[in-house]
Amino acid sequence: xxxxxxxxxxxxxxxxxxxxxxxxxxxxxxxxxxxxxxxxxxxxxxxxxxxxxxxxxxxxxxxxxxxxxxxxxxxxxxxxxxxxxxxxxxxxxxxxxxxxxxxxxxxxxxxxxxxxxxxxxxxxxxxxxxxxxxxxxxxxxxxxxxxxxxxxxxxxxxxxxxxxxxxxxxxxxxxxxxxxxxxxxxxxxxxxxxxxxxxxxxxxxxxxxxxxxxxxxxxxxxxxxxxxxxxxxxxxxxxxxxxxxxxxxxxxxxxxxxxxxxxxxxxxxxxxxx
Numbered sequence: 527x528x529x530x531x532x533x534x535x536x537x538x539x540x541x542x543x544x545x546x547x548x549x550x551x552x553x554x555x556x557x558x559x560x561x562x563x564x565x566x567x568x569x570x571x572x573x574x575x576x577x578x579x580x581x582x583x584x585x586x587x588x589x590x591x592x593x594x595x596x597x598x599x600x601x602x603x604x605x606x607x608x609x610x611x612x613x614x615x616x617x618x619x620x621x622x623x624x625x626x627x628x629x630x631x632x633x634x635x636x637x638x639x640x641x642x643x644x645x646x647x648x649x650x651x652x653x654x655x656x657x658x659x660x661x662x663x664x665x666x667x668x669x670x671x672x673x674x675x676x677x678x679x680x681x682x683x684x685x686x687x688x689x690x691x692x693x694x695x696x697x698x699x700x701x702x703x704x705x706x707x708x709x710x711x712x713x714x715x716x717x718x719x720x721x722x723x724x725x726x727x728x729x730x731x732x733x734x735x736x737x738x739x740x741x742x743x744x745x746x747x748x749x750x751x752x753x754x755x756x757x758x759x760x761x762x763x764x765x766x767x768x769x770x771x772x773x774x775x776x777x778x779x780x781x782x783x784x785x786x787x788x789x790x791x792x793x794x795x796x797x798x799x800x
Contacts (some may be wrong), residue, residue: 528786530559530586530603531599531739531767534572537562537588540772543571549770551579553782559586559603559765559767564619565657566607584800588716589706592620598721600702601739602767604798605711612709621799623658626692630663634683634690641666659757660684664693677776697728700733712736712764712797719749724756731760736795741766741787743780763797764790 531540534546539562541549546568550558558581560572568586573583590600605612607614624647631643646662646669664679673679683690697705700717706713714737718724727738740753741764757764768780786794 527553527782528557528788528791529553529555529556529767529770529781529784530557530561530584530587530765530786530791531601531769532558532560532586532781533562533588533771534560534568535656536560536565536567538661538771539658540775541770543568543575545772546572546770547575547579547581548652549773549781550576550581555581555785556784557582557584559584561586561588561601561767563588563599563657563659564590564623566616567656569607584798585711587616589616590694590696590701591675591702592694592696593699593723593726595693596721596723597694598699598723598726599716599793600699600706601714601716601737602702602706602709602711603714603765603794604800605706605709607709609709612661612705615697615705616655620657623694625660626694627660627663628756629692630684630690633692634667637689639667639670639672639683639690641670641672645669645790663690699730699735703734703736704731707734712794714739714763717742717744717769718753719744727756728760731762735762736797737765738759739766740764740790741777741784743769743784763794765794766790 560568576583587602589600609764644799664676667673667679703713716739738757768784770781771777
């Protein structure tokens, strides 16, 4: 089985590389890609841990682009993680993630919600190269007793339109696609059903987008059919996976349930010369 969308504690996942590999073995996954947000910090560790189990690991990432103040997630596969341009770009991305969190913390402070964000960042960032995100601020709100759960933190304070929310700044989707290509990889538009902006798919394809993530826990039968047909019409490859964030992440655990069909992966592997 093939799962090309996985997260670890290097970004917003709850599974360490060791925990992730244990889950992969249990689910019977034979080919995978770790796609942490704006970081490649876990790829080497997961690769080393997976190798004795016969699990093939492809380099992967989920890069956050921005279009009209909205996040557009782009998956990259088969690239060189040490590519200088990519390394520099990701360092900038991670620095901006921290800036955004600090500004959101200040907004919360202004409405009387004091949190120890630094403690959450310090605990998360051991080892370096890890991407920070709003879940850290949500955890700080829970720890401070301002909310009972992380979901409540997003619903009341951190989601779009809420008092602590600040829109992300960053590269355009087209720029991210070009960056992935420069590093020798292919780019896939992540979970388009969540984006709700199908109109951007064709222009992105014309600009070099290689694939659409067709298989995802948020895609029901009709969505899979819709995006599969869209990919075929535009001559795009297809990707997919469980978007696994860990058993205690609060998300649906779709590992072993949402996978990439072998024939679909074969076309992807051919393009990447795997």
